[in-house]
Amino acid sequence: MSMDKSIGSASVRLSKKMTRIVNLYLRSYHLTTEQWVVLRALHEIDGITQKELSHRTDKDQATLTKILDLVEKRKAVIRVANPADRRSFLIKITEQGRALVEELTPYIEEIFIRMVAGIKPEKLEAYQEVLGLLESNIEQLLEQTDLERRNKSERNI
Amino acid sequence: MSMDKSIGSASVRLSKKMTRIVNLYLRSYHLTTEQWVVLRALHEIDGITQKELSHRTDKDQATLTKILDLVEKRKAVIRVANPADRRSFLIKITEQGRALVEELTPYIEEIFIRMVAGIKPEKLEAYQEVLGLLESNIEQLLEQTDLERRNKSERNI
DNA sequence: TAAATATAGTTAGTATACAAATTATATTTA
DNA sequence: TAAATATAATTTGTATACTAACTATATTTA
Structure with missing residues (x-):
């Protein structure tokens, strides 16, 4: 079998399924996997530029703008002017966002415990x-x- | 480190990067990774229903319709009425599509050889x-x- | 120091994934 | 056998990834 299939397509397929299952579990929280990743990153290190956040989450600026719009809308983060550079914002997680991350962290870890069962x-x-x-x-x-x-x-x- | 990060995000990140690099290499052929996967599947087993193709490529019907539109447009595949079921088509790869797959197969395998170098x-x-x-x-x-x-x-x- | 060049974040466009709804058609039920 | 239910493919809508272009701002160059 070609590596294109055995490594390439298999890796992509697993990634899609991981995203799919986590999205299903997060659905009742009205949160997507990718939004979770952003909130988790901010919970770890808060008040960073969008540029820094895009590095930490491996998301391109354009996509991150959209995701931030969504999580800002639900008041999980706020954009604050960056005094050091008028081209940029500092992204801060709100108390609401922090609480959500703290609630979801064990829940999501439980999902992964099931995913790796028997391995x-x-x-x-x-x-x-x-x-x-x-x-x-x-x-x-x-x-x-x-x-x-x-x-x-x-x-x- | 949480499995959410070490397994979840790491797997998704790798998948994104694989897709990214393969897309870059395929760019000059005006083909995307996902279109490639569809053509490859048809090259292996041709003249199947879209439903069957969606199973073989792990793509949902809605997405597959769009991808088929694109590869049909470039004359790599044709949709043929299915005599056994008027709700469905048989998807056939054209000679042009077949030639493209045959040209690209070694090229893509070369990409993967580079990807796994040293492992x-x-x-x-x-x-x-x-x-x-x-x-x-x-x-x-x-x-x-x-x-x-x-x-x-x-x-x- | 003014001009040239680079950059942060946003917008717009394309492609893909997923969910829901739809229509024509097939299958099952009563 | 007619009615009820299921299904194939498509359409519509949302979210995400990626590219290119844009504007205000920062940095570098000459």
Whole structure:
């Protein structure tokens, strides 16, 4: 079997299913997986720029703007002018948002306990290790692709 | 570290990056990863209903309709009336579509060879095994959630 | 120091995933 | 056998990911 299917499609399929199941469980809280990830990040480190938040959550600026609009609307976060840079905001989690994260954290961990049921800890560790290696390799490929694109641009001048 | 982050977010992040890099490489072919998956499936087994195709590619009907619209537009597939059921089509890959898959198959495999560079085969096998176990566990959770939802519906009657 | 260049966040557009609703058609029920 | 129910594909709507363009602001360059 090709790696395209056995690694590529299998990884993407698992990711979709993880998102699907977590979204189902979060539904009654009117929260999506991606919104949760943003709130969780702010609960850990609060009052950061959207740029920083986009790095921490691996979401692009455009998508993050939309997600923040939604969680701001439900009063889980607020955007505060950044005194150090008028182009940016500091994103702060509200007490309401904090309470939500604190309520949901054990609930979501319970979901994952079910997800990994029957899988040996060493296997899970191996899984995580390969996740990291693949991610690093891809990051390098992405950088190279960036370089190639930039080189192309320079040639056009 | 919570499994939510170490398993959940890490898996989703990897999946996004895989999709991102493959999309970059496919860009010059004016093809996206998801369109590729559909064409690949049809190259393997052709002339199947959209319903069957949606199972084989793990895509919901609504999304698949859109993707088929796009690949049909570029003449990579055609929809043919299904003589056995007037509600459905048989989706057939064209010669053009077939040629594209045959051209791209080694190219994409090359991408994955780069992605797994430096990772031992046993590690990759372990990764794949855990992928499968997690997916099975989630499928079971999804079924249970379905049952719960149906039970709720019945209670409302 | 003014001009050139870069950047933070937003908007607009395309693609995809998912849910709900719809219509024509098939299947099951009574 | 007619009515009730289910189903294939499509449409509509929301959320997310990604790209490109934009505007106000910051930084660098000459």
